Amino acid sequence: xxxxxxxxxxxxxxxxxxxxxxxxxxxxxxxxxxxxxxxxxxxxxxxxxxxxxxxxxxxxxxxxxxxxxxxxxxxxxxxxxxxxxxxxxxxxxxxxxxxxxxxxxxxxxxxxxxxxxxxxxxxxxxxxxxxxxxxxxxxxxxxxxxxxxxxxxxxxxxxxxxxxxxxxxxxxxxxxxxxxxxxxxxxxxxxxxxxxxxxxxxxxxxxxxx
Amino acid sequence: xxxxxxxxxxxxxxxxxxxxxxxxxxxxxxxxxxxxxxxxxxxxxxxxxxxxxxxxxxxxxxxxxxxxxxxxxxxxxxxxxxxxxxxxxxxxxxxxxxxxxxxxxxxxxxxxxxxxxxxxxxxxxxxxxxxxxxxxxxxxxxxxxxxxxxxxxxxxxxxxxxxxxxxxxxxxxxxxxxxxxxxxxxxxxxxxxxxxxxxxxxxxxxxxxxxxxxxxxxxxxxxxxxxxxxxxxxxxxxxxxxxxxxxxxxxxxxxxxxxxxxxxxxxxxxxxxxxxxxxxxxxxxxxxxxxxxxxxxxxxxxxxxxxxxxxxxxxxxxxxxxxxxxxxxxxxxxxxxxxxxxxxxxxxxxxxxxxxxxxxxxxxxxxxxxxxxxxxxxxxxxxxxxxxxxxxxxxxxxxx
Numbered sequence: 001x002x003x004x005x006x007x008x009x010x011x012x013x014x015x016x017x018x019x020x021x022x023x024x025x026x027x028x029x030x031x032x033x034x035x036x037x038x039x040x041x042x043x044x045x046x047x048x049x050x051x052x053x054x055x056x057x058x059x060x061x062x063x064x065x066x067x068x069x070x071x072x073x074x075x076x077x078x079x080x081x082x083x084x085x086x087x088x089x090x091x092x093x094x095x096x097x098x099x100x101x102x103x104x105x106x107x108x109x110x111x112x113x114x115x116x117x118x119x120x121x122x123x124x125x126x127x128x129x130x131x132x133x134x135x136x137x138x139x140x141x142x143x144x145x146x147x148x149x150x151x152x153x154x155x156x157x158x159x160x161x162x163x164x165x166x167x168x169x170x171x172x173x174x175x176x177x178x179x180x181x182x183x184x185x186x187x188x189x190x191x192x193x194x195x196x197x198x199x200x201x202x203x204x205x206x207x208x209x210x
Numbered sequence: 211x212x213x214x215x216x217x218x219x220x221x222x223x224x225x226x227x228x229x230x231x232x233x234x235x236x237x238x239x240x241x242x243x244x245x246x247x248x249x250x251x252x253x254x255x256x257x258x259x260x261x262x263x264x265x266x267x268x269x270x271x272x273x274x275x276x277x278x279x280x281x282x283x284x285x286x287x288x289x290x291x292x293x294x295x296x297x298x299x300x301x302x303x304x305x306x307x308x309x310x311x312x313x314x315x316x317x318x319x320x321x322x323x324x325x326x327x328x329x330x331x332x333x334x335x336x337x338x339x340x341x342x343x344x345x346x347x348x349x350x351x352x353x354x355x356x357x358x359x360x361x362x363x364x365x366x367x368x369x370x371x372x373x374x375x376x377x378x379x380x381x382x383x384x385x386x387x388x389x390x391x392x393x394x395x396x397x398x399x400x401x402x403x404x405x406x407x408x409x410x411x412x413x414x415x416x417x418x419x420x421x422x423x424x425x426x427x428x429x430x431x432x433x434x435x436x437x438x439x440x441x442x443x444x445x446x447x448x449x450x451x452x453x454x455x456x457x458x459x460x461x462x463x464x465x466x467x468x469x470x471x472x473x474x475x476x477x478x479x480x481x482x483x484x485x486x487x488x489x490x491x492x493x494x495x496x497x498x499x500x501x502x503x504x505x506x507x508x509x510x511x512x513x514x515x516x517x518x519x520x521x522x523x524x525x526x527x528x529x530x531x532x533x534x535x536x537x538x539x540x541x542x543x544x545x546x547x548x549x550x551x552x553x554x555x556x557x558x559x560x561x562x563x564x565x566x567x568x569x570x571x572x573x574x575x576x577x578x579x580x581x582x583x584x585x586x587x588x589x590x591x592x593x594x595x596x597x598x599x600x601x602x603x604x605x606x607x608x609x610x
Contacts, residue, residue, distance in 0.1 A: 010266040010533045020270050 027150060030114045032190060033160045035097040037115040038090055039141045040134040041108060041158065042182040048078050048134065049109035049179070050085035056101035056110055064094035065101060085109070088130035093123065102160055108178055111158040113141055117148035139183020155184075162190050236337050244341050248321055252479045256283040259479070259528045266532035287472055295468040300370025309368060310466070310473035313361025316354035317480040323350050323408050324487045327497045327513040339497075339513065340409060347406035351488060352393055355443055358481065359385040362445070362452065365474070366462035377461025380539065381445065381452040387546040388442040388449075394554035395432035395439065398561050399424055399492050408491055416498030425493040431557045433493045435550050437523075440485045442546070445478070446527055448534035449542060486523035487516075494519045556582070 021028050030036075041049045052069020070086035078084040101110050120126055125146065136142055140154045161178055180186040257272065257280055264271030272279035297303060327339030344350055359382055366378020402424065403411045415423050425433045442449040453461035463474045490496055496519075497512030537545070556578045564571030 006533045007529065010529060013268050014262075014265050016268055018268060018270055022270065022273075 030153070032156070034112070034114040034116070035099050035160075036113045036153075037092070037118055037141075037147070038095075038101070038110055038128075038133055039113050039157050040085070040088060040110055040130065042135055042139065043080070044180040044182055044185060046137070046182060047080050048084060049107045050088060051079055051081055051107055051109070052083045052085040053106065055104040055106065059100045059104040061098060061100065062094045062096050064091040064096075065089070066091075085130065088133060090128045090133065091126060092118070092120075092128060093126040099160060108158065108161050111161055113157040114153040115141070115147060115149055118144070118146055120146045135182060137182070139181055158187065159190055162187055232333070232335050236332060236335055240337070240341050244321060244326075245318070248318065248480060248483070251483050252476055253283045254280070255479050255483050255524060256286075256475075258524065259531070262525070262528045263532045266529070290468055290472040293468040295470065296465070298370050298465045301465065302368040302370065305364050305368035306465075307470075309361050309365035310470045310477070311361075312364060313358050314473050314477040314480070316358040316361070317477050317484050320351055320354045320481075321484045321487065323347065324484070324491050325409050325412050325496050326487075326516055327509060328501075330509045338409060339509075343407060343409050345407065347408050348396055348400060348411065348492070349406060352389070352396065355385075355389060355392070358477075359389075361477070362462050365466070369462075369465035371465050373458045373460075374462050374464045377452050377458045377464070380458075381462055384445070384449065384452060384542060384546075385443055387543065388439040388550070391435055391546060391550035391554050392439040392443060394551065394558055395436040396492065398428050398432040398554070398558050401558065401561055401565065402428060408496075412491055412496035412498065415495035420495070423493060423495045423498070428493075428561065429557070432554065432561075433489075435554045435557075436492065437489060438545075439550060440489065441527070441530065442542070444481050444485055444527075446482060447531040448537050451536055451539060451542065482527055483520075483524065486520045486527070489523055490516060490519040552582075 043049060050067075052067060054067045054069065057063075057065040057067045066087065066089040067085055068087040069083045072078055072082060072084050097112065099112060102112060125144075132142055132144060134142075135157075141149075141157065143149055143154075158178075158181065174189050176186060176189060178186070260282070261271045261279065272282035275281040275285040297306065322341035323344065325338065325340040325343075329336055329338050331337075346353075362381040362385070363378045366374040366376075366381065369375070399411065400406060403414045405411060405414070411424075415427075420426070445452045451457075453463065458464070463471055466474060497516040499512065499515035501511035501515070502508050560571055560575045560578065563574035
């Protein structure tokens with residue numbers, strides 16, 4: 001019945017489950033380390049993590065980050081240490097979400113959230129200023145009017161940092177090397193990287209690099 | 211006769227005999243209802259086809275306009291209505307404008323001879339649920355499908371563009387060749403039913419078991435041939451090389467846009483619906499089926515049967531489209547001329563023999579089979595000899 005095999009295939013497909021997700025109505029879960037809109041994190045005591053070092057601006061291949069540092073006012077310091085990010089702007093018309101700024105940041109100040117649905121209608125809105133990027137007092141990203149945040153998007157803003165050992169050194173896998181965040185404290189390592197999830201494949205701390 | 215009626219029938223003396231206002235009103239209502247029903251059914255056929263094809267291809271399909279996307283066709287129609295109506299520079303203007311109607315109107319007219327239900331009583335009048343029952347009956351179908359060829363042909367010719375011309379050349383060749391097979395299988399139906407009237411063809415098949423249907427009485431072959439030829443006649447996949455999107459950019463309607471394109475689109479789907487109705491009428495007994503006598507149910511249930519039978523064919527048409535790749539042009543012509551036409555002729559002879567006497571029928575059948583086998587063998591030998599005599603390297607694409 002070779003001639004009719006094709007009919008069988010199409011008829012069977014009729015009852016198969018669709019893989020298409022009807023996007024605006026329902027959304028697929030995003031990957032853990034999704035590169036979305038940036039946030040500027042703060043320490044648990046409310047101090048900003050950004051020290052105005054401009055490494056992110058230097059590493060940015062799209063040149064979309066503009067940072068100016070300034071000395072901390074001694075009576076009311078914004079960040080621990082000498083300097084803080086005085087001006088911090090990201091132009092999202094240029095940003096390619098490569099995450100190199102996150103890798104470059106020595107204090108984990110800048111990380112990326114999972115938000116990608118922020119279609120602004122004005123070119124001026126494309127430039128996010130420091131006010132818009134810094135997390136609020138609960139440690140949540142600020143929700144701008146044109147942004148479409150979904151449940152849980154704003155809570156997982158530093159997965160990339162937590163998944164990667166410092167400087168990519170495999171010996172530090174599964175070990176907490178990062179600082180705490182406002183509203184969350186010191187977050188645990190990401191599940192696949194925590195050592196006990198895939199024990200055979202991951203060498204413990206102190207093991208040789210592959 | 212009241213003055214109003216005198217005025218009404220003054221133009222047509224045929225109305226003056228026993229025709230009163232009631233009859234005219236009933237006919238007018240029937241015309242209006244069948245027009246509306248056909249339009250709406252086309253609307254849903256387009257939706258049904260798109261939805262079913264997408265289901266068969268593991269897609270979701272139209273689901274934005276209305277519940278389950280039911281109003282998608284309406285939305286598309288409104289969109290097309292507001293599009294710019296292009297008229298190509300090289301076009302033959304008058305013919306270009308005429309062509310869409312030439313393919314749409316026959317589809318409408320063909321539906322007129324389809325008996326949708328039984329006989330119903332409206333007040334003192336009795337009327338058949340059929341728009342017209344002309345004495346030429348089923349010949350009307352052949353006439354209309356021939357006219358529809360002109361629509362496609364003239365559309366391509368008048369566009370003044372090469373792809374539409376190619377498409378229309380293919381179309382006319384294809385439709386004319388398959389009309390022969392179509393007509394021969396209709397002839398088989400007429401031979402056995404003994405009437406050209408569609409109402410009588412249906413009446414002949416109804417009452418009793420489904421084995422009275424022409425589908426079984428004619429031995430399945432005319433039915434199969436009719437279905438195949440009808441698919442080709444409709445330019446539907448797998449015989450849609452007339453409008454092959456990939457090679458001819460839509461074929462005969464490449465240059466059409468806006469409402470004129472919508473008319474072609476409408477005509478194509480309307481022909482599909484109407485052709486399914488015709489198949490049901492000719493081979494599946496139309497509205498025949500177990501139904502209560504008289505009353506409201508007696509009028510509605512046969513229509514239900516009719517629609518249910520039609521749905522099978524509509525589904526099958528979409529199924530064919532979702533499954534089969536397009537025929538090559540020579541394959542199409544081979545199938546039409548070398549297989550379908552001889553087979554339907556042969557079967558017509560067998561049926562004619564059966565009408566005379568069962569023995570004649572079997573004699574013709576056996577004779578035909580033997581003759582066919584001899585001819586096939588002769589062809590085989592002829593081909594083999596030709597290949598031996600041909601140059602050592604066979605031409606590209608030739609099978610050994």
